Amino acid sequence: DPTTQPALAVALPLRADLIGEVPYGAPQLDVPHLLNVNENPYAPPAEVVADIAESVAAAAAGLNRYPDRDFPALRQDLADYLAAESGARDLEVANMWAANGSNEVMLHLLQAFGGPGRSVMSFAPTYSMYPEYARDTFTRWVAGTRRPDFSLDPAQTIAQIENERPAVVLLASPNNPTGTALDVATIDAIASATANTGPDGAASVLVVDEAYAEFRRDGTPSALSILARHPHLAVSRTMSKAFAFAGARLGYLAAAPDLVDALRVVRLPYHLSAVTQAVARAALRHRAVLQAQVAQLRTERDATVSWLREQGFTVADSDANFVLFGRFDDRHVIWQGLLDRGVLIRETGPSEYLRVSIGTAEEMAAFRGALKEVTGR
């Protein structure tokens, strides 16, 4: 019986650059207050759940067939949503792309525009997955620098890009883990300067990762407002945060049709399941009720920033659904103390800082109480 025989000792031919690497993993612990991965704390309301369930049932009736590879209906719905949310009225199906989370959208971008002999540049501290997309696409990772307040100086940023000549530039706005939003004039200046800073005189593809855009404070326009003027600009978004839809896995992007066509070349066939397409369209129909929750989270975020500052902490300005605060000589002790009190936050970013995701009012009260106990303030 082959199942009872001992396994032969073999060496697996693991790629040299993957030896010792571990999978991405924020701890998934079972504690009362999960404030560690920037999730939306509000489960979908009953009416949204009902519409999703009905949409899944309808999709299920056709699951013997492969899904629509190009999902034009979902792309149109996403374009309509961006028109309503950001005033981006000239977007059409050909401008839109989507995948299983914006993680996969980013991977498509690097599969199409990165690769051996090329580099991708971003500005630290920034989203911890970016170097992994680089590694997985054999693209060299280059981390440029920010100002001490985590903002980007346009001239210095452009100088760093001109020096490196990357195929792709990733700018998260609002940035994770700092919460820093970029003003549109900065993005516009960087976009104008990167029209020929890529390989062989081509542009650097400039990706503005707006995963948290819906949480931005009033008066900060989206990079979508300058998309039409820059054919090498791509703006990515996700339904994971504002739509409280992290479990569904739907990220998307808007860009010029030529850029989108390049992504269509590298995607796996039928990468977006019929169920995913259906549930995303259902959630998009309920954006009004979901956006009310975003407004609540923004209010709670601003209150959290104010409270932390009143306690004497250093707090980065945040346009996202999380807040970076410090400074701690030993942040791990604080993190552990909070966890011991049922509050899970994240040890990420600069070593003296911690990041807390914005939860419900009750969860933030638990966070404040626990932090006071742990720090003795």
Ligand code: PMP
């Ligand atoms: N970009 C940034 C800046 C993020 O923080 C995240 C999620 N933590 C993502 C992209 C990916 O989100 P998703 O794959 O769920 O769309």
